[in-house]
Amino acid sequence: MTAILSNTQxxxxxxxxxxxxxxxxxxxVLLSFAVVLVVILWSLVPGLFTSLSPVTGDxxxxxxxxxxxxxxxxDYLGRDQYARVVHGTASSVTSAxxxxxxxxxxxxxxxxxSGFRGGWVDAVLGRFVDVLLAIPGFLLAxxxxxxxxxxxxxxxxxxxxxxxxxxxxxxxxxxMRVRGATYVEASYLQGGNxxxxxxxxxxxxxxxxxxxxxxxQFGTSILIIASLAFLGYGDPPPASDWGLLVASGKTYxxxxxxxxxxxxxxxxxxxxxxxxxxxxxxxx
Amino acid sequence: MxxxxxxxALTRAGQAIVVVLLAYVFTFLIISVLPGDAITNTLRDxxxxxxxxxxxxxxxxxxxxxxxxxxxxxxxxxxxxxELGFSLQSNLPVSQIVGDALPSTLTLATTAxxxxxxxxxxxxxxxxxxPGKWAAIVRSIPSFFLSVPNFVIGLILIEFFAFRxxxxxxxxxxxPVATLFAAITLAIPVxxxxxxxxxxxxxxxxxxxxxxxxxxRGLSEARLFAKHLVKPSALPxxxxxALIVGELLGGSVITETIFGRDGIGTVVQKAVTGxxxxxxxAVVSLSAVVFVAVNLVADLASPLLDPRVKLRETKLxxxxxx
Numbered sequence: 001m002t003a004i005l006s007n008t009q010x011x012x013x014x015x016x017x018x019x020x021x022x023x024x025x026x027x028x029v030l031l032s033f034a035v036v037l038v039v040i041l042w043s044l045v046p047g048l049f050t051s052l053s054p055v056t057g058d059x060x061x062x063x064x065x066x067x068x069x070x071x072x073x074x075d076y077l078g079r080d081q082y083a084r085v086v087h088g089t090a091s092s093v094t095s096a097x098x099x100x101x102x103x104x105x106x107x108x109x110x111x112x113x114s115g116f117r118g119g120w121v122d123a124v125l126g127r128f129v130d131v132l133l134a135i136p137g138f139l140l141a142x143x144x145x146x147x148x149x150x151x152x153x154x155x156x157x158x159x160x161x162x163x164x165x166x167x168x169x170x171x172x173x174x175x176m177r178v179r180g181a182t183y184v185e186a187s188y189l190q191g192g193n194x195x196x197x198x199x200x201x202x203x204x205x206x207x208x209x210x211x212x213x214x215x216x217q218f219g220t221s222i223l224i225i226a227s228l229a230f231l232g233y234g235d236p237p238p239a240s241d242w243g244l245l246v247a248s249g250k251t252y253x254x255x256x257x258x259x260x261x262x263x264x265x266x267x268x269x270x271x272x273x274x275x276x277x278x279x280x281x282x283x284x
Numbered sequence: 285m286x287x288x289x290x291x292x293a294l295t296r297a298g299q300a301i302v303v304v305l306l307a308y309v310f311t312f313l314i315i316s317v318l319p320g321d322a323i324t325n326t327l328r329d330x331x332x333x334x335x336x337x338x339x340x341x342x343x344x345x346x347x348x349x350x351x352x353x354x355x356x357x358x359x360x361x362x363x364x365x366x367e368l369g370f371s372l373q374s375n376l377p378v379s380q381i382v383g384d385a386l387p388s389t390l391t392l393a394t395t396a397x398x399x400x401x402x403x404x405x406x407x408x409x410x411x412x413x414x415p416g417k418w419a420a421i422v423r424s425i426p427s428f429f430l431s432v433p434n435f436v437i438g439l440i441l442i443e444f445f446a447f448r449x450x451x452x453x454x455x456x457x458x459x460p461v462a463t464l465f466a467a468i469t470l471a472i473p474v475x476x477x478x479x480x481x482x483x484x485x486x487x488x489x490x491x492x493x494x495x496x497x498x499x500x501r502g503l504s505e506a507r508l509f510a511k512h513l514v515k516p517s518a519l520p521x522x523x524x525x526a527l528i529v530g531e532l533l534g535g536s537v538i539t540e541t542i543f544g545r546d547g548i549g550t551v552v553q554k555a556v557t558g559x560x561x562x563x564x565x566a567v568v569s570l571s572a573v574v575f576v577a578v579n580l581v582a583d584l585a586s587p588l589l590d591p592r593v594k595l596r597e598t599k600l601x602x603x604x605x606x
Contacts, residue, residue: 130299131306134572138534139552143568146556147314223433227538230435231553243433250439253447263436270431278427 029279032272039269042089050083072261081245085262088240092229095156096221100214102160107167108210112202114168115175116194125168132165141224145233152225152234152241159224163217170213174206212281219273226266242266293584300580307572308363308565312356315561338375345370346562363569369562373554378566381551388458389547392539393532395467396474400528403475408482412490413505423483426476434535438469438542457545466543470535474528481524485517519589526582533571 024030042049066073072081110129114122132140144158178184184201192200222242228234229243237248242262249258342348346369347355362369368378410422445451445465452461489495490513498508533548540549548567555563 127302127306130303131310131572134303134307134530134576135311135568136530136534136571136575138531138537139568139571142537142552142556143311143314143564146559146564219431223431226433227435230433231538231541233556243435246433246435246439256443259436259439263433263439267432267436271428274427274431 025279025283028275032275032279035268035272036276039089039093042086043093044090046086046089049086050080066257066261073255073257081249081258081261084240084245085242085265088242088245088262091152091235091239092222092225092242095152095225095234096159096218098153098156099159099163099221099225100218102157103163103167103217104210104214106160107164107169108171110164110168111171111173112175112198115172115179115202116198122172129165129168132162132168137162138224138227141228142231142233145228150233150236152229152239155225155228155234156221158228159221162224163221166213166217167210170209171206174209175202178202178205208280212277215273215277215280219270219277222266222270222273289587292587296580296583300576304569304573304576305360307576308360308569309356311565311568311572312359315565316352316355342370342372342375359565368566371555371563372560373558373563378562381563382548382566382570385546385548385551388545389533389536389540389549391463392467392470392536392545392547393529395463396470396532396535397525397528399467399471400475400478401525403471404478404482407475407479408486409509411483412486412509426479426483429472429476429479432472434469434473434538435542437472438466438539441465441469442542454544457543462543463545466539466545469542470532470539473535474531478521478524478528481520482517485520486513489513489516519586522582522585522589526579529578530571530575533574 114125141158148154226243229241230247245262537549
């Protein structure tokens with residue numbers, strides 16, 4: 001403990017801005033990374049964490065309270081709630097990733113195009129982004145998912161589209177910031193073209209703030225997709241998306257763990273993701 | 285200055301109108317790319333009990349037998365004259381459905397906004413003036429509020445206050461107490477970004493020299509907060525409140541469902557399950573109108589709140605903080 005302490009004190013003597021790689025991040029950040037790691041493992045290899053089936057249960061032990069055998073209790077069909085949460089992770093987390101990717105890719109293209117081309121392209125795309133911002137995000141997602149059909153993948157697409165605007169704005173701002181910089185002008189003078197400026201200067205500079213936003217948006221997407229699943233706009237049961245688990249658990253007032261266990265998993269996951277995003281933002 | 289301001293106001297109002305029209309077109313396109321012949325499916329659903337004549341009338345009214353572009357122009361033209369069409373489920377005028385649901389949602393959203401502002405000010409005050417460790421805890425509240433889904437907050441409040449403490453009953457969701465708890469549910473996630481803006485702004489202002497001078501003249505921290513720090517924080521807060529309006533409208537879908545309230549959110553839910561496109565179109569476009577109008581007002585007010593604001597810098601796009 002003392003060794004670590006003096007080590008960080010020594011580092012502080014340098015008084016350079018803290019680098020992301022310098023020293024260990026705070027304990028809460030390490031814990032957040034651990035949570036995210038567990039969640040990722042749940043979605044990749046759920047079988048490692050539970051041997052119980054998420055779809056078939058033992059009706060003799062239905063609505064049982066949490067115990068050593070059933071950590072999160074059992075539901076009305078005697079299915080293990082922990083197994084259902086673990087097996088529902090893949091769809092809850094993957095769809096949030098899909099949503100972030102859609103927002104990131106489409107938003108970045110729009111932002112880059114407006115920032116680089118300027119003029120009428122910027123004006124047209126700018127109005128489009130205004131429109132996306134003007135329709136309340138959750139309402140937009142609801143309308144899109146109702147138009148595409150009630151499936152988790154459609155909920156992910158809808159969430160992604162409602163995230164396009166923030167990414168577009170950020171990317172445009174980054175382009176504007178870097179575009180006028182002296183070193184970019186110098187690269188034009190040396191015969192560099194726009195593509196070179198994009199790959200060599202804009203993207204490397206924008207990468208940090210886009211990463212922070214992407215991580216933050218990942219947490220938000222988990223929440224929005226859980227909300228859509230809660231309303232029944234995702235895959236129908238026996239799928240066990242986290243939001244759907246909360247929705248189906250709320251019918252059983254005598255078994256509150258059916259609501260609290262998946263709810264707690266959502267909260268802890270999103271809290272961890274947000275903590276990581278904040279750490280990325282503050283560490284220069 | 286006044287001429288500048290008039291030009292600024294007219295430009296912003298013009299932009300706002302363009303955005304609303306585009307939002308209408310965008311929503312229309314999303315809704316009408318529905319796979320399958322959903323409109324006729326809805327119309328022919330025997331559950332709705334529409335006669336063949338009714339169906340023909342609706343098909344003719346919306347131009348459903350014509351190309352999408354004709355339908356769009358027809359629909360947009362009616363929207364511009366304030367005509368919202370008829371529900372496919374109940375055959376009632378959409379304006380009546382929305383009008384009936386509006387007061388409930390308006391009460392909910394206004395109460396939620398007030399509560400969110402109270403929460404945000406309390407959090408920001410605590411973050412500024414509580415002793416070290418407590419301030420750090422208070423500072424982490426917004427991030428916690430942002431991590432809890434709306435529906436979980438609602439279910440927890442119902443569990444404790446309705447089922448255990450019997451503060452209200454879920455059978456009477458429009459009673460004042462039930463409305464209060466529904467508003468708290470809606471307010472918690474919304475208060476977080478507002479609190480963050482306030483905290484950042486207070487941190488900045490309290491480091492300024494005028495604050496130091498005021499302190500050195502013996503002004504108590506509470507008076508300093510009330511007299512000097514709140515006012516400069518008002519501008520970013522007003523902008524944030526305007527942005528929050530969208531969150532309130534979107535969040536009402538979940539909150540009203542959980543508390544069993546009738547309102548715009550429930551109308552949206554019913555329209556989604558019943559594929560009632562005219563109702564969806566109307567609610568989404570009207571939400572865009574509300575959002576754009578509130579932001580326009582906030583934009584037009586900002587140069588008046590703080591004369592240092594440059595007229596060109598307050599575009600909607602640049603305000604939405606990343």
